[in-house]
Amino acid sequence: MPQTRLHLTAGKIEADRIFAALDGAFEDDGLPLAVLELDEDNDVHEVSLYADGDVDAIEARVKHVLAGLGLPKPVEREALPDIDWVSRSLEGLKPVRAGRFLVHGAHDRGKRHSGDIAVEIEAGLAFGTGHHGTTAGCLEMLEQVVRREHPRNALDLGTGSAVLAIALARLAHIPVLATDIDPVAVRVAATNVRLNHVKALVETVTAPGFHHPIFAGRAPFDLIVANILARPLMRLAPQMARHIRLGGSIVLSGILDRQRDAVISAYVGQSFRHVRTLHREGWVTIHLKR
Structure with missing residues (x-):
């Protein structure tokens, strides 16, 4: 499903407040959040929330959070390409060892050792590659x-x-x-x-x-x-x-x-x-x- 990035800019102090408030408001939804410094000299930071599904409703919730903080900033949208980033990223991931377990993709089958409990995961759209x-x-x-x-x-x-x-x-x-x-x-x-x-x-x-x-x-x-x-x-x-x-x-x-x-x-x-x-x-x- 294509994602939409909802983003806004603010100074560092405000951006940190916004990030913390959105983190709490959307914690149950599992939507990714990020904050990035765009311009250190002019104190410009960008807060992004990556949404799918009913983007209008999610944007309304974001604006409600901003209003509650007394920071009614404009929220912009960016449509992201419909790419299975998890599957693509697996191509470059190294095997992960946790105790006796080895979690790996198909490209690393040759790295299994005797005694490993190997779990091969091609995660597709789901979270949890190890x-x-x-x-x-x-x-x-x-x-x-x-x-x-x-x-x-x-x-x-x-x-x-x-x-x-x-x-x-x-x-x-x-x-x-x-x-x-x-x-x-x-x-x-x-x-x-x-x-x-x-x-x-x-x-x-x-x-x-x-x-x-x-x-x-x-x-x-x-x-x-x-x-x-x-x-x-x-x-x-x-x-x-x-x-x-x-x-x-x-x-x-x-x-x-x-x-x-x-x-x-x-x-x-x-x-x-x-x-x-x-x-x-x-x-x-x-x-x-x-």
């Missing part, structure tokens, strides 16, 4: 949890490219339910599952939250991994508690360092206890037990 700190952090944490707890039934909630579901299936040889609200992501996930020869273990389903009937037949889970965003994870805490078995583990990521304590508090309120936090590239991966 190169982001949250995905790599999850892989490292999952290896430790599986080694200690030997789960038998797992859920990858918000699976994206299915890298975590595939890794779990290949590491633990257990059934994994991989769900996402985005049908495009689920199609890409299914392709990656077949590519990694774990179709017998990983089931991919388009499911918004825990309301899909698939969960009634598969829960309770021994292990749930969810690499999403902090606010959705906090809202999901009660449902996570209902779908994890007593003594089971959850691994959460997509969480900035500054959001860690709030996420943990939401889960402690649902009778989870914090086991460990892994810090990586400004993001955290959190292990909790019920």
Whole structure:
């Protein structure tokens, strides 16, 4: 789907305020944001938000945020070419190692070593190539949890490219339910599952939250991994508690360092206890037990 860049200019102090406000307003939407210095001498900075879908509605929200800051600045649009930048960028990405896992594209099959748990990902339109700190952090944490707890039934909630579901299936040889609200992501996930020869273990389903009937037949889970965003994870805490078995583990990521304590508090309120936090590239991966 083509993207539109919504952008505006301001001085550094105002640009930082605008960026922070937009970051909070659009955190649940997962829309990329950027701030760039255009002219140091004249203090010109540019704030950009990359939108798809209903761009008019998104622009109206941006203007509402600006009005709330008392900074009613003009917002400009730039239509971006419809290019699958993730697939294109994979051509230049190096393999990523996280514990025993090696996440790689087709162009790096020859770099697999004996003893590697290799996960080949052609991410297409979906997020999650293993190169982001949250995905790599999850892989490292999952290896430790599986080694200690030997789960038998797992859920990858918000699976994206299915890298975590595939890794779990290949590491633990257990059934994994991989769900996402985005049908495009689920199609890409299914392709990656077949590519990694774990179709017998990983089931991919388009499911918004825990309301899909698939969960009634598969829960309770021994292990749930969810690499999403902090606010959705906090809202999901009660449902996570209902779908994890007593003594089971959850691994959460997509969480900035500054959001860690709030996420943990939401889960402690649902009778989870914090086991460990892994810090990586400004993001955290959190292990909790019920």
